[in-house]
Amino acid sequence: MLFGSDNWAGAAPRISESLGRHSVGYAPAYGDSDLDKSVEATFNEVFETDCRVFFVGTGTAANSMAFALVMKPGGVAFCHREAHLAANEGGAPEFMTGGGRLCAVDGPLGKISPESLLRVSEPYSSSFNHLGQGTMVSITQSTEAGTCYSLSEIEAVSETASKNGLVLHMDGARFANALVDLDCSPSEMTWKRGVDMVSFGGTKNGCWCAEALVVFNPEIAASSEFVRKQMGHLFSKTRFMTAQFQAYFEDGLWLDLARHSNSIGNELVEMIQNSNRVRLAWPSSTNQVFFVAKREDASKWLDAGARFHLFPTPEFLEGEISGDEQLYRLVASFISTSDDVKALSSVINQ
């Protein structure tokens, strides 16, 4: 019944073992070990292209670093109002860019449309210094609403971004969940659709602490080593992170872990649809599932040991939730089980 967050789970056994295995012996620090190099090469294979890989400690650091790499004076980034960047990172992106502005784009199901992006970004022109100049647009895949941009949706945002001189960043804190949901390759979901860089998250999908900013566009990466260093995210024993990623990619572990949590997500959707005590807030296809329930009921279920969180009501749902109701989020992780779903079901439907 523990659906609080996918970052409440520990580490997958094979990732834990890999850490143990690589804990012995000497190796150069600061990203220069053989393991570090080899995992960077794996990223190149996974993405089927030359790319630069910058390991950092948190998703917040990866997202902020992305914004910092493209920052200009008066620089502005566009992202969905619910994006982690804007709603959960304590101002890190603004801080790490020395004053960059995040402009919220609204849209249902956690997604930016080309039209909404255009409307919000239009006033920010590089020839009008009284407002600010656009630098990048960030999309979250899978989104904070548990949905996924389709490949053609990514392409559409990409075209609008490109026409307006905006770099396209993807916050992939739940990259693997989206990938297995869309059943496509990493390259198809990213640079082949015009994505310039990805915050590639392993932590929510079975790693202890493994995040990387993957940059496809070499121009963007120019001063990146200095940017990461001044953020305090150049780790000395980088091996501790690459050891995790090695196991993560080996034999498709990352995809298996994501498939598992998505499938538990689907069980949660079904369970909700079959219940008359709760209703599905919107359809989602990954490991995050949203439902509406009476405040009073939810409170009882939490008392009974269930774990899930309140979620702020998005604009498109306003008016559809009555005064004694509230929106809640369930998150499945790599250690969630069908038994957890059943247990939650019996608490809800008792």
Add this chain to the structure above:
Amino acid sequence: MLFGSDNWAGAAPRISESLGRHSVGYAPAYGDSDLDKSVEATFNEVFETDCRVFFVGTGTAANSMAFALVMKPGGVAFCHREAHLAANEGGAPEFMTGGGRLCAVDGPLGKISPESLLRVSEPYSSSFNHLGQGTMVSITQSTEAGTCYSLSEIEAVSETASKNGLVLHMDGARFANALVDLDCSPSEMTWKRGVDMVSFGGTKNGCWCAEALVVFNPEIAASSEFVRKQMGHLFSKTRFMTAQFQAYFEDGLWLDLARHSNSIGNELVEMIQNSNRVRLAWPSSTNQVFFVAKREDASKWLDAGARFHLFPTPEFLEGEISGDEQLYRLVASFISTSDDVKALSSVINQ
């Protein structure tokens, strides 16, 4: 013969095991797990006082956060010219404070004296806005020169700092090495001498990645949660770090690891003193040892598989190193052995 750095070693077995042990099961993220709380309590016991503990990913982050906590407009921090803060952190302290200035204090053996601190800090007054205002002084224990401030030396700097309204920070990247060298308690080396906060490093002493800013002065810690968050150093699965610290403190592992690397350091000193191919640059008592050798010789030893690095010549040694010589640093770690020392000795003295 691998004396490149103490961050080239992996993780001590008991730390690695602890990570494996804590990788299972659900626990609240962002520092709220039972393990996180329990390790914070351990820090309080270790330091014999109430203190706030902020886990961060790197020593650079801890040092920068310290400066950020006390930053004021036009704010300046004072540290030794060779301090990691000034010489090895890529401008992170300046960046994380939005423009803080580091003022270098010179002095032999990596140490600041009250007199040198006073001379450098005097012009920075809170009533003269044309220059800047002093905020803190940072001392490194053990120093970048492998030496240690004695307790009375710390006290002397502390008194001068305090008289001049400066907060006293200790960069304890090698805290344990200093502690076992001085054979005193953590409290005696810190808050009992007037130290207000410590960058407490575990990484160089057998952890994978375990650093904490320990703050004794509650006023300083006011906005610290926001500061850490905006640096991108609030980890979701904080457990991965507290699991390391749990093992680190258990049964005095941390002191044993430091005693070991210090004792290998002492063997290196002896080996150097007994050689006529190299000479000791200055006496040091921890795991960092400095020697002068002919460039040409050093080059051969490196070719023979020895690992050590060039070190910039400090001011007090200028004139004592001839044109064909160079200063080098050896660093012993928790996995260094007497055999490593012997192997190096035979390469040097062959």
Add this chain to the structure above:
Amino acid sequence: MLFGSDNWAGAAPRISESLGRHSVGYAPAYGDSDLDKSVEATFNEVFETDCRVFFVGTGTAANSMAFALVMKPGGVAFCHREAHLAANEGGAPEFMTGGGRLCAVDGPLGKISPESLLRVSEPYSSSFNHLGQGTMVSITQSTEAGTCYSLSEIEAVSETASKNGLVLHMDGARFANALVDLDCSPSEMTWKRGVDMVSFGGTKNGCWCAEALVVFNPEIAASSEFVRKQMGHLFSKTRFMTAQFQAYFEDGLWLDLARHSNSIGNELVEMIQNSNRVRLAWPSSTNQVFFVAKREDASKWLDAGARFHLFPTPEFLEGEISGDEQLYRLVASFISTSDDVKALSSVINQ
């Protein structure tokens, strides 16, 4: 017919004369001259209280400095979506605070209501570091829409701000226009209503370049000298600015200038109401007047020598402007005349 902006006018004759008069002779720099001190004293008299006065070069600098004075890590300020701070300052407030966030509050007629402020500011709590912490709310008086907050409206915002730990800032780029419109004293419009600081603008009302941040709350002003200095806004020959302010306040010149431009504003309102080619967008009582006209018509009038600007359509007016229409702004200044209004009228109504 020149209604482009009140900053297209030069300087009022008495202000120009004062500059000439004070251009001779020696006087200490950096705010320490007798004239500087005397004008500071005048500010104290004008506001009938002890206040700190910080002369800066632009309204953008005054507003940014206000935000900087109260900035905290993860700090957020709330202001109307159309506020100069958010819509016309090129990211200066974010930059000058090292990453502060501006949160837009919507509301008709350029005004924030206590309810809208509460709704937007509520999620920003000092105990939840994942979002950010509120620091201040800024209201513009008179507003960007040419309207004024009534004294009780200011008081209502002030109470909500105060209950939520927010400092209250007033952007007074057109302070005098509001003051003569409300027919009250400076103290009644500011600190007696709970305003903590005012960006006091002289430039739009007949000065060359004369702006000041006036701070009523001494705690806020603590590091202000350093803040201004690091913004590059401590002027050496401060006299050039205080000479302007001396003439500005003498014999109520500032109020006369504002009364004049407001009265021309009123003539513009009347002219628009009497025309069937344009319609008043909303009632305004100061020197800024907004009308809706056909794009095609406006273009002709501009060709005929009239000067006015497009204005972005505010949210509350969406749907009330048809596709071939557009919103325009007229601004009267101290040199505008009734003849200018008549000339514009004949161009519009010809």
Add this chain to the structure above:
Amino acid sequence: MLFGSDNWAGAAPRISESLGRHSVGYAPAYGDSDLDKSVEATFNEVFETDCRVFFVGTGTAANSMAFALVMKPGGVAFCHREAHLAANEGGAPEFMTGGGRLCAVDGPLGKISPESLLRVSEPYSSSFNHLGQGTMVSITQSTEAGTCYSLSEIEAVSETASKNGLVLHMDGARFANALVDLDCSPSEMTWKRGVDMVSFGGTKNGCWCAEALVVFNPEIAASSEFVRKQMGHLFSKTRFMTAQFQAYFEDGLWLDLARHSNSIGNELVEMIQNSNRVRLAWPSSTNQVFFVAKREDASKWLDAGARFHLFPTPEFLEGEISGDEQLYRLVASFISTSDDVKALSSVINQ
């Protein structure tokens, strides 16, 4: 006897008159008036090349903007230890660059030599992110010591800068004083010697408030409008500054004013050399003159109405000033007279 500073003088009559003359009539704001354009063209003529001109309110703003234009992550600028940038700007350059570092270069007579520049800048390499990367070197002309770099000295620094990928900035707060002393053209002293940008100061030489960053290298100027805006230094009524510059350049007024203050400076040198109560600290050829006197004597002269300031003893003079002596600075301005020198002489030599 008033030799406190050249910024204690007001404005030259013709500059004051120009302000009066241009105070009437309408003109576009934010640098778009005819006068603004015409003065920009004058700058192009004065420097005999295409250049971009950015008017800002203070020398601190011009210097900080210069550093900001070339800032990179981990960016470092090199300047003389006594440079205004490092010693008198309250951390503005560091703040305006979001954490840039200023590295002090020592050298006698306020000058940087190619050798000293090389020694200090060498460790800062764009391929070693643990320290920082060099961005620019700033030289002050005339220097804080009242001396001037010869054309060949500028060229030598320029060559070293260029070889090491550093942009060359000139702090020209006293540009005119240097120019008339060297008796060369603005172009010969700047871009023909490899200078990339100049902080061109008018304030210390008879203007009220007139400073400009002049950029010869168009690549550097890319985002400059946004940089100035976010510093709060885009003035609405830019005319008030260009009106000053118009008069400044007309009929060589600026050179006449500088010739005058330099010649008073020379009279001060002579007076000092002829006195047995004071001695010249070092030879200077502009309007700043430095002498050594007994503390006790100086105190009497100040009591008698003389105005001059203490000056920190530069490194190269240490040991040459005895315990009861002190270094003092005299600054002549456009309103200083030979009678002032005589009056000071009689006070000193009475």
